[in-house]
Amino acid sequence: MTEPVIHTAATEVNYDAEILVIGSGAGGATTAALLAEAGFDVLVVEEGEWVEQGSVVPFSLEQMDRQYRSGGVTVALGLPSIAYTEGRCAGGGTEVNSGLYRRPPADLLERWRQQYHIRDLDPDEMNAIAAEIESALHVTTVPGAVSAPSAVLRRGADALAWENSESPRWMIYPPGGDAASGQRQSMTRTYLPRAHRAGARLLTRCRVKKLSLDGTRANHAEVELANGGPGRIRFRHVFVCGGAIHTPALLQRSGLRDRIGDTLAVHPTVKLAARFAEPLNVPDDVPVHQVKEFAPEISFGGSASHPGLIALSLADNWGEFGHAVRDWKRVSVYYAAITSEGKGRVKAVPGLRDPLVAYHLTSRDRQLLRSGLSRLTLLMLAAGADEVYPSYHHAPVVRKAADIADLQRSFATTKATVMTVHLCSTVPLGEHPLCAADSFGRVRGMRNVWVNDASLLPDAPGVNPQGSVMAFAVRNARRFIGTERPHG
Ligand SMILES: Cc1cc2nc3c(=O)[nH]c(=O)nc-3n(C[C@H](O)[C@H](O)[C@H](O)COP(=O)(O)OP(=O)(O)OC[C@H]3O[C@@H](n4cnc5c(N)ncnc54)[C@H](O)[C@@H]3O)c2cc1C
Structure with a gap:
């Protein structure tokens, strides 16, 4: 499709908008589409560029440079530090993510409603919204056979009688297409064009x-163009949707600090590479099966397994494991993710462009990571792996179940590469005193500043989060539409 973008060669910009939406990811694009369709004059501002899907090779350096923040290299400090990844482009994380969809679970919504005192969180409404999102994003399972790395998860889990299922994805498959032929229905293909058709502008x-x-009001935003030029955007309402790291950082830079950025939640993951007798590697896609036997505490799934990413997962013990990269066609990478009870902080620091991020894993989190990696190794052996290479310093090669005892003895989170792609909860919503935003995302103490992205999820959901982010974004946008009128 044509980019619905304002092209500006200007060295300075000056705009007025009834609604300013900051960030065009899962939360921002959804908010923009709904508000524009309700007749509001919407301007979306996005730090990254518009990159047509398919125009960059997945996991290439070019993609890292154009679609990821800081080339994909960002870290939350701690013991251990946790590497995290964020999208920075039109469509945000939805352009680079794996597209695995989970509806917000009913028991999770009920816990959030009670624990965070979220007003009018109606399970029927959330279910109806989820169905609407599933239809808009074409959420579907793979037609025909799943990929070989995905079948590994199913085979291993079935052998151990562990609960597993295929996660549907936001994909359109051509008639007769297979797992590799899907086209991801990210925001640049769905909600951003919808917003544009309804009159929204995207800068x-x-x-x-x-x-x-x-x-108690915000009246304009100070902006900076990629060419260094300054600008100002005046608005009646602003929706901050910069993601769970940059939303709190922007609010803090603006002087809003009360409870903001203190409750970062993530799903920390540890990884392993597993080698099989036959070739199975699919370099540019991820497995669709997830193993939920120990969920929500621990979930297992598959990672992207481009040869470079296999090398990265072997790097912690390169001397012992490095040879396996030559067999990359027989190797695939898998992860164990936990629902952490630890918390992190995001702090904007004067003089620095990016905020400082820190995360503290509790001892229960460390135990879960150890147990997750051990069980994932067992799963790989049950699926027929001949060698398993866990990603931590001085890890043993695991060839049989008895070797897992060595893994359990020698594993420590401080030796492991812990990472995450799921970040949330820095501006949690609800009426509980801990919540930085009210039950519909309005920042406490402010009349026209709203948050509508992953920052609002009260704590780590334990499932792939984009479905929940979008469901809350739709709910909150509808509430806004029900209480405010477009000026027209
Ligand atoms: C590699 C990867 C794989 C993932 N896989 C899955 C998956 O399979 N399933 C799933 O459910 N979730 C997945 N996720 C998570 C999912 O993508 C996020 O939960 C979701 O995108 C969060 O939406 P958001 O609106 O909060 O932020 P984002 O989608 O990150 O969008 C925020 C946008 O705001 C922009 N922005 C930030 N600050 C500013 C500013 N000051 N000015 C202007 N613009 C700004 C950013 O550039 C970015 O484009 C994955 C994420 C990654 C990175």
């Missing part, structure tokens, strides 16, 4: 530096 390569406040 890319433009970063919001701060909001200018006047008492």
Whole structure:
């Protein structure tokens, strides 16, 4: 499709908008589409560029440079530090993610409603919204056979009688297509074109530096173009949707600090590479099966297994494991993710462009990571792996179940490469005193500043989060539409 983007060669910009949406990812694109369709004048500002899907090779350096923040290299400090990855482009994380969809579970919504005192969180409404999102994103399972790395998860789990299932994805498959032929229904293919058709404008390569406040209202945003030029955008309402790291950082830079950024939650993961007798590697896609026997505490799934990523997962013990990269066609990478009870912080620091991020794993989290990696190794052996290479310093090669005892003895999270792609909860919603936003995402103490992205999820959901992020974004946008009128 044609980019619905304002192209500006200007060295300075000056805009007015009834609604300013900051960030065009899962939360921002959804918010923009709904508000524009309700008749509001919407301007979306996105720091990254518009990159047509298919125009860059997945996991290439070019993709890292154009679609990921800081080339994909960002870290939450701690013991151990946790590497995390965020999208930075039109469509945000939805352009680079794995597309695995999970509806927000009913028991999770009920726990959040009670624990965080979320007003009017109606399970029937959330279910109806989820169905609407599933239809808009074409959420579906793979037609025909799943990929060989995905079948490994199913085979191993079935052999151990562990619960597993195929996660549907936001994909359109051509008639007769297979697992590799799907086209991801990210925001640049769905909600951003919808917003554009309803009259919304999208300004890319433009970063919001701060909001200018006047008492309980914000009145304009100070922005910076990619070419360094300055600008100002005046608005009646602003929706901050920069993701769980950059939303709190922007609010803090604007002087809003109360409870903001103190409760970062993530799904920490540890990895392994497993080698099989036959070739199975699919370099540019991820497995669709997930093993949920120990969920929500621990979930297993498959990672991207491009040869470079296999090398990365072997790097912690390269001397012992490095040879396996020559067999990359017989190797695939898998992860164990946990629902952490630890918390992190995001702090904007004067003079620095990016915030400082820290994360603290509790001792229960460390235990879960050890247990997750051990069980994932067992799963690989049950699926027929001949060698398993766990990703931590001085890890043993595991060839049989008895070797797992060595793994359990020698594993420590401080020796492991712990990473995450699921970040949330830095501006949690609800009426509980801990919550930085009210039950519909309005920032406490402010009349026209709203958050509508992953920051609002009260804590780590234990499932792939994009479905939950979008469901809350739709719910909150509808509430806004029900209470505010477009000026027209
Ligand atoms: C590699 C990867 C794989 C993933 N896999 C899955 C998966 O399979 N299933 C799933 O459910 N979830 C997955 N996720 C997570 C999912 O993508 C996120 O939960 C979701 O995108 C969060 O939506 P968001 O709107 O909060 O933020 P984002 O989608 O990250 O969007 C935020 C946008 O705001 C922009 N922005 C930030 N600050 C500013 C500013 N100051 N000015 C202007 N623009 C700004 C950013 O550039 C970015 O484009 C994955 C994420 C990654 C990175």
